[in-house]
Amino acid sequence: MKNKVLLGMSGGVDSTVTAVLLQEAGYNVVGVYMKLHDNDKYHENNFEKVKLVGKYLGIETHFLDISSEFKSNVYDYFVDSYKQGITPNPCVICNREIKFGRMVKFADELKIEFVSTGHYVKCDGNAIYMGLDDEKDQSYFLGQISKSVLPRLIFPLGDWQKSAVKEFAQKIEVLKEFATQKESSEICFVDNTYTDILARHMNIDMAGETINTDGVVIGTHSGYMHYTIGKRRGFFVNGAHEPHFVVDIKPETNQIVVGKHEELSITEIVLKDVNLFDEISNKKYLIKARYRTSGVMGSIIIENETIKIILDEPIYGVAKGQMTAIYDGNMLIGSGIIVS
Numbered sequence: 001m002k003n004k005v006l007l008g009m010s011g012g013v014d015s016t017v018t019a020v021l022l023q024e025a026g027y028n029v030v031g032v033y034m035k036l037h038d039n040d041k042y043h044e045n046n047f048e049k050v051k052l053v054g055k056y057l058g059i060e061t062h063f064l065d066i067s068s069e070f071k072s073n074v075y076d077y078f079v080d081s082y083k084q085g086i087t088p089n090p091c092v093i094c095n096r097e098i099k100f101g102r103m104v105k106f107a108d109e110l111k112i113e114f115v116s117t118g119h120y121v122k123c124d125g126n127a128i129y130m131g132l133d134d135e136k137d138q139s140y141f142l143g144q145i146s147k148s149v150l151p152r153l154i155f156p157l158g159d160w161q162k163s164a165v166k167e168f169a170q171k172i173e174v175l176k177e178f179a180t181q182k183e184s185s186e187i188c189f190v191d192n193t194y195t196d197i198l199a200r201h202m203n204i205d206m207a208g209e210t211i212n213t214d215g216v217v218i219g220t221h222s223g224y225m226h227y228t229i230g231k232r233r234g235f236f237v238n239g240a241h242e243p244h245f246v247v248d249i250k251p252e253t254n255q256i257v258v259g260k261h262e263e264l265s266i267t268e269i270v271l272k273d274v275n276l277f278d279e280i281s282n283k284k285y286l287i288k289a290r291y292r293t294s295g296v297m298g299s300i301i302i303e304n305e306t307i308k309i310i311l312d313e314p315i316y317g318v319a320k321g322q323m324t325a326i327y328d329g330n331m332l333i334g335s336g337i338i339v340s
Contacts, residue, residue, distance in 0.1 A: 002026040005114040005154060006107040008099060009033050009061065011049025013169045014118030014157060019057055020172060021156035022116060030112060031061040032103065036070040036094075037189040056174035062110075066102050073097040075189060079201050082194070085251035086321030087228050090187055092335075096144040104149050115152050122158035125151045127277055130330040133161045140291045143325045143335025144275050198225050208254035210235050213247065213263055224249050227256050230264060230317030245317075265314040271307050271324055271336025278333050280307070286327040287311060289318045289338065300326065307336060 005022055009015045009031040022029045033050045035043045047063055054061035074094045081088035099117060107115050120131035121139045128150065131137040157165060169175050190197060198204050204226060210219035221227065221235035231246045235256060245264055248257035269289060280300050287309055288295040298311040309324065318338060326333045 002028065003114060004028045004030055004110075004112040005116050006103065006110065006112045007031050008103055008115075008117040009050045009053065010118075011046045011053060012118075013175060014120075014165065016053050016172060016175055017165050017169050018116060018118040018156050019053065019059065020168075022154070023057065023059075025156070027114070027154075029057070029059045030110065031059050032064050032106060033061065034098065034103065035063065035065040035067050036098065037067055037075065039189075052174055052177065056172075062106075064103075064106055066098065069102055070094070070098055078187075078194075079198060081321050082198055082225050083202065083251065084321075085224060085249035087319035088321050089323045089337075091141050092144050092323045095141050096146070100142070100145040100149050100153070104152065107152075113152060114154050115149070116154040116156070118157055119155050120157050120160070120162070121155050123150060123153045123155055125153075128332040129158070130327070130332070131155075131158045131160075136162045139327075139332045140288055140323070140325045143323055143332060144273070147275075147277050150277070195226060206254055208256070210237060211255050211257055213257060213259050218258070221256050224251055224254050224256055229319035261316070264316040264318075266316075266318050267311045267314050269309045269311070269318060269324055269338055270340045271309070272305070272339045274305065274307050274334065274336040276334035278328070278331075280326075280333070283328075284312070285333060286329070288325045288327070289315055290322060295327065306339070 005027045007019055007022065007029050019029050031050060031054050033047045050061050074090050074097065077093055078088045078090045104115055119138045120133055120136040121142060122129040122131060128139055128142055130139045195204055204223045206223040208221055208224060209217045210221050212218050219235060219237040226234055227246045227249060229246055232243050237244050237258060242260065244258040245261060246256050247259045247263050280302060284297045284299060286295045287298040296311050296313050296315055298309045301308045320338050322338050323335050324338055325335045
């Protein structure tokens with residue numbers, strides 16, 4: 001029997017298939033369900049599924065309540081970011097602080113060397129690589145995790161297509177009891193829209209001015225927190241005959257700046273909170289400023305604690321607060337948070 005591995009489990013298809021694959025590879029699997037937010041019924045239902053899977057596979061399962069840590073590190077950051085007029089990426093922060101932060105500490109408490117999840121991503125102990133399934137690849141979301149944890153990570157689904165995982169799951173008897181469950185949402189604590197969350201903490205319906213890139217008032221909007229960069233609906237522009245898009249947000253004056261599509265175009269990005277897994281060299285890298293994008297090539301200039309990226313071609317709809325991932329081929333080199 002190989003070493004123990006602590007597996008983050010949700011009771012869903014991906015983590016259950018991951019558990020089976022780890023067992024088939026000879027690992028002694030220990031499962032952990034992490035309570036991240038305060039929807040108790042949601043967690044009770046999910047942990048019941050985890051216990052069913054654990055009993056079926058003969059693995060020990062733990063319930064880890066880290067909701068207070070999740071609130072301070074992820075939830076509050078999410079709310080505060082929108083209040084500041086920037087667009088957060090809570091899954092990136094959750095992976096850094098919770099899944100590959102707090103869960104690794106829990107593995108240490110249990111004296112378990114390896115840690116695993118159902119992410120569609122590859123790791124050889126030294127570097128992170130894109131998953132085989134282009135549609136499901138989640139390497140982008142791991143861009144801010146600590147380099148020190150890489151030797152401990154195992155991602156069995158990195159070499160799988162999602163369709164093959166679903167087919168494999170049909171052979172796992174316990175999953176048939178809840179096989180019709182929906183795919184988990186990208187942001188676990190958002191049931192419908194992010195504004196539902198914000199409305200619990202502040203007044204988001206504050207009518208304000210819509211201005212153009214020259215600062216001229218050209219219309220109205222219903223409150224700056226309703227808008228993200230690139231949005232083209234929900235605000236009014238006087239006499240507009242063609243689509244306008246949000247190009248900037250000014251929370252201090254409750255104004256949104258709008259322009260035509262070409263005004264969303266940028267060819268330079270500046271990043272803070274830079275996290276590198278490898279050294280940057282004098283070459284072109286693949287740059288992904290959003291998750292759902294194929295990326296463009298660009299050059300990187302290191303400037304003290306920030307880096308500037310000069311893109312080979314323009315990209316559109318880049319938002320402050322989002323993460324930019326940097327790749328050398330399919331290897332994740334690092335990432336940073338967009339400041340401009």
